[in-house]
Amino acid sequence: MSTAVMETPAASRVHYLNANYGIKSWLFTTDHKRIALLWLGSITFMFFIGGAAATLIRLHLIEPTGALVQPATYNKLFTIHGVVMIFFFLIPSIPAVLGNFLVPLMVGARDLAFPRINLLSWYLYIIGAIFVLYAILTGGVDTGWTFYTPYSSTYAHSQVIATALGVFIVGFSSILTGLNFIVTIHKMRAPGLTWFRLPLFIWAIYATSIIQILGTPVLAITIFLLGLERLLHVGIFDPAIGGDPILFQHLFWFYSHPAVYIMILPGMGVISELIACFSRKRVFGYAMVAYSSMAIAVLSFLVWGHHMFVTGQSVYAGLIFSVLSFMVAIPSAIKVFNWTATLYKGSISYDAPMLYALGFIGLFTMGGLTGLFLASLAVDVHLTGTYFIVAHFHYIMVGGAVMAYLGGIHFWWPKITGRLYPDGWARFAALIIFVGFNLTFFPQFVLGYLGMPRRYAVYPAEFQVLNVMSSAGASILGIGYLIPLIYLIWSIRYGPVAGPNPWGAKGLEWETPSPPPTENFEEIPVVTEEAYAYAEPEDGSHG
Amino acid sequence: MSGTFNFLLAAVADPWFGFPIKPEDASTTASSVDHLYYFLTALTLFFTFSIFTTIFYFMVKYRRRSPDERPKAIETSTALEVTWTVIPVMLCAFAFIWASSLYFRNSRPPNASMEVFVVGKQWMWHLQHPEGAREINELHVPVGVPVKLTMTSEDVIHDFSIPVFRIKHDVIPGRYSSIWFQATKTGTYHFYCAQYCGAEHSGMIGWVYVMTPTDYANWLSGGSRGESMAQAGERLFTQLGCITCHVADGTGRGPVLQGLYGHPVKLRSGETRVVDEAYVRQAIVNPNSMPLPDYPPIMPTFQGQVNEEQVLQLIAYVKSLGTVEKGTAK
Numbered sequence: 001m002s003t004a005v006m007e008t009p010a011a012s013r014v015h016y017l018n019a020n021y022g023i024k025s026w027l028f029t030t031d032h033k034r035i036a037l038l039w040l041g042s043i044t045f046m047f048f049i050g051g052a053a054a055t056l057i058r059l060h061l062i063e064p065t066g067a068l069v070q071p072a073t074y075n076k077l078f079t080i081h082g083v084v085m086i087f088f089f090l091i092p093s094i095p096a097v098l099g100n101f102l103v104p105l106m107v108g109a110r111d112l113a114f115p116r117i118n119l120l121s122w123y124l125y126i127i128g129a130i131f132v133l134y135a136i137l138t139g140g141v142d143t144g145w146t147f148y149t150p151y152s153s154t155y156a157h158s159q160v161i162a163t164a165l166g167v168f169i170v171g172f173s174s175i176l177t178g179l180n181f182i183v184t185i186h187k188m189r190a191p192g193l194t195w196f197r198l199p200l201f202i203w204a205i206y207a208t209s210i211i212q213i214l215g216t217p218v219l220a221i222t223i224f225l226l227g228l229e230r231l232l233h234v235g236i237f238d239p240a241i242g243g244d245p246i247l248f249q250h251l252f253w254f255y256s257h258p259a260v261y262i263m264i265l266p267g268m269g270v271i272s273e274l275i276a277c278f279s280r281k282r283v284f285g286y287a288m289v290a291y292s293s294m295a296i297a298v299l300s301f302l303v304w305g306h307h308m309f310v311t312g313q314s315v316y317a318g319l320i321f322s323v324l325s326f327m328v329a330i331p332s333a334i335k336v337f338n339w340t341a342t343l344y345k346g347s348i349s350y351d352a353p354m355l356y357a358l359g360f361i362g363l364f365t366m367g368g369l370t371g372l373f374l375a376s377l378a379v380d381v382h383l384t385g386t387y388f389i390v391a392h393f394h395y396i397m398v399g400g401a402v403m404a405y406l407g408g409i410h411f412w413w414p415k416i417t418g419r420l421y422p423d424g425w426a427r428f429a430a431l432i433i434f435v436g437f438n439l440t441f442f443p444q445f446v447l448g449y450l451g452m453p454r455r456y457a458v459y460p461a462e463f464q465v466l467n468v469m470s471s472a473g474a475s476i477l478g479i480g481y482l483i484p485l486i487y488l489i490w491s492i493r494y495g496p497v498a499g500p501n502p503w504g505a506k507g508l509e510w511e512t513p514s515p516p517p518t519e520n521f522e523e524i525p526v527v528t529e530e531a532y533a534y535a536e537p538e539d540g541s542h543g
Numbered sequence: 544m545s546g547t548f549n550f551l552l553a554a555v556a557d558p559w560f561g562f563p564i565k566p567e568d569a570s571t572t573a574s575s576v577d578h579l580y581y582f583l584t585a586l587t588l589f590f591t592f593s594i595f596t597t598i599f600y601f602m603v604k605y606r607r608r609s610p611d612e613r614p615k616a617i618e619t620s621t622a623l624e625v626t627w628t629v630i631p632v633m634l635c636a637f638a639f640i641w642a643s644s645l646y647f648r649n650s651r652p653p654n655a656s657m658e659v660f661v662v663g664k665q666w667m668w669h670l671q672h673p674e675g676a677r678e679i680n681e682l683h684v685p686v687g688v689p690v691k692l693t694m695t696s697e698d699v700i701h702d703f704s705i706p707v708f709r710i711k712h713d714v715i716p717g718r719y720s721s722i723w724f725q726a727t728k729t730g731t732y733h734f735y736c737a738q739y740c741g742a743e744h745s746g747m748i749g750w751v752y753v754m755t756p757t758d759y760a761n762w763l764s765g766g767s768r769g770e771s772m773a774q775a776g777e778r779l780f781t782q783l784g785c786i787t788c789h790v791a792d793g794t795g796r797g798p799v800l801q802g803l804y805g806h807p808v809k810l811r812s813g814e815t816r817v818v819d820e821a822y823v824r825q826a827i828v829n830p831n832s833m834p835l836p837d838y839p840p841i842m843p844t845f846q847g848q849v850n851e852e853q854v855l856q857l858i859a860y861v862k863s864l865g866t867v868e869k870g871t872a873k
Contacts, residue, residue: 072742151699239717326635337627343601347612369587376642382709385737451706456745535616
């Protein structure tokens with residue numbers, strides 16, 4: 001589309017990838033784009049570890065008596081799956097990979113505010129991951145990712161401390177990343193880039209960062225207290241030594257519910273970018289979409305009690321948490337309506353990133369609406385602790401966050417690598433993932449209402465048909481995730497050269513060559529228009 | 544109106560092409576929970592279908608016809624934004640009120656409930672009836688009678704879940720929680736542990752037997768060993784030596800327990816507490832945490848010497864020493 005930049009072959013031009021070579025130039029880099037690639041490699045590795053655990057879980061559940069492993073091993077599998085996917089894939093996914101790469105480019109800066117702290121974030125992640133991998137290799141951990149006390153603090157005979165330490169350390173990585181983004185967005189925007197000219201991805205990352213720096217310290221405190229009780233028998237959570245097990249749940253969910261929004265808000269930001277680009281329209285209700293991100297960030301801290309409707313918190317506390325949980329659904333609904341309205345009278349193309357975005361809207365809508373069941377007190381009593389919960393949060397975190405992550409990777413891949421991937425394969429993979437996902441998780445809604453509890457290594461025979469359906473879907477989903485891995489790696493070497501702006505997209509990141517030079521922009525751009533100014537015909541003055 | 548509604552629901556719901564999509568409804572509250580569930584399902588289907596259809600329609604109608612297309616910008620409409628904010632708010636408010644009133648109504652057991660005591664431990668359920676019958680991983684109850692379960696755990700957190708009654712509640716060490724139900728159909732139904740509790744979590748399941756009142760009475764007399772919970776408690780009370788201090792005529796070193804249950808008691812801290820199950824349990828396992836003004840704090844803890852089932856028996860004994868009617872205690 002954009003022909004104003006003369007495209008020289010990527011090989012002969014100096015950019016961030018070929019500016020220097022050697023392992024040291026990567027491990028000691030402070031370039032946000034290189035750090036983003038370090039993250040991409042690390043979280044992809046962890047994704048496939050978590051995915052391997054999921055594969056074994058679904059294989060095991062083909063038989064009601066358990067087809068594969070002993071119950072104790074099964075418990076370790078779902079714990080590994082949860083810990084790895086949540087703390088080591090979903091939470092860092094969009095912020096640490098796409099956010100790292102894009103925040104400076106989108107705000108017209110040469111790097112993040114604190115490049116060395118940015119590198120430190122990645123090292124903290126690696127140290128945390130090493131602890132967790134060590135725990136897996138030396139016997140595993142069987143507490144569930146929720147570490148409920150007093151099971152985790154007193155009764156579990158597995159690698160609780162190593163795992164908890166890994167999660168504790170990776171939390172600081174998350175805090176530092178959030179801090180870096182907040183400072184960068186406040187202080188380093190290009191001239192003319194006012195708050196309401198920012199891409200909605202930046203708004204979403206900003207809202208996410210606020211949750212990261214306010215919520216994650218509470219997780220650190222909680223894990224610290226858990227360690228104190230397990231190692232030194234200080235009575236905090238175990239009633240046998242004077243503690244209160246429910247206190248742990250309050251502390252844990254005070255972080256872990258907002259953490260759900262750390263996972264989904266950046267995805268919403270990605271979707272806004274994709275929908276605008278592939279319908280060539282400014283996002284409908286731009287300000288409402290931006291405000292709704294901030295509303296979600298605030299409300300997310302006030303709904304943790306909905307995880308505890310059956311623990312014995314008072315009926316009145318239940319009522320308050322229920323009404324607040326309904327309220328947090330509203331800004332999400334507003335976003336979905338605005339994205340749909342953006343398509344109206346647009347110029348819609350069906351490139352692969354757009355298919356992921358549309359898949360996101362569908363799956364996120366279902367995930368969000370099934371959340372209303374769980375906000376509804378009387379229905380939650382029946383559904384909590386069952387497969388309905390599992391289905392619901394996978395619709396949000398896999399149907400939502402992972403779809404958005406993959407959509408974003410496909411959208412910005414040409415910018416990151418300078419290469420295009422085979423679009424046909426990419427669309428095919430998007431379709432396979434959408435179908436496989438629904439086959440895997442839809443039956444679990446039914447299983448949940450029928451009453452099948454989650455985290456069961458063996459289960460009554462009447463649930464087998466739905467479990468087999470779910471496992472069959474998972475095999476399709478698994479293939480769907482492998483296909484992009486193959487063609488994306490292939491494209492790095494063999495893909496056609498992308499050019500600076502293959503989608504004809506708006507945004508500062510598209511006004512610099514692909515891959516961008518180390519300093520991002522030859523000259524810091526001056527912004528004179530709103531985000532998503534697709535309506536004006538291009539006059540060649542921008543990029 | 545509600546008859547038609549129920550008929551329509553029955554037509555679409557269970558079974559669905561011979562395939563069950565909901566558990567049997569076997570309690571007085573089950574079908575009311577189902578109705579709310581159907582409403583939420585209808586809401587979900589309506590919005591999902593509307594959004595899918597709209598997206599699909601726009602995708603076809605506004606598909607890109609030439610690479611140079613530059614659609615006109617469309618101004619944001621405040622009226623639209625308000626509309627699609629207010630409608631979900633109203634629907635959520637409706638669902639909230641419906642769900643909460645149902646929950647609130649179900650939160651208190653009727654006064655005439657019969658009681659069963661449940662102790663969860665890794666990895667089995669111990670249940671005892673006041674009349675003395677004890678069972679493991681089985682719960683026998685009569686149909687048509689409200690049943691209150693008073694539950695605690697010997698070790699980690701468990702959760703007692705009976706899907707056909709649409710109830711569950713966490714079973715927490717160190718405290719009593721309770722749920723209640725009134726079964727409407729005789730039959731045999733699953734109950735589960737629904738809170739992950741370790742290696743054999745998925746083995747911690749059992750059966751509820753809902754029986755006719757006659758069958759239940761027969762079962763109860765057959766199952767008991769001639770000793771009620773209160774009698775078992777009395778035996779413990781003597782064995783453990785409680786009786787040497789808690790003397791009925793007031794000459795002992797400890798307070799008189801006769802007629803105490805259900806009464807308010809003033810602690811040395813100035814706090815006033817009503818003697819209930821939690822109070823008696825705390826007095827047994829951790830007496831030093833609640834010294835009384837007129838007695839020296841000399842009672843030893845019985846933590847570790849009695850298990851949770853025995854604590855429940857001691858409570859039953861204290862209760863049997865005379866209570867005041869609920870309502871007058873306040």
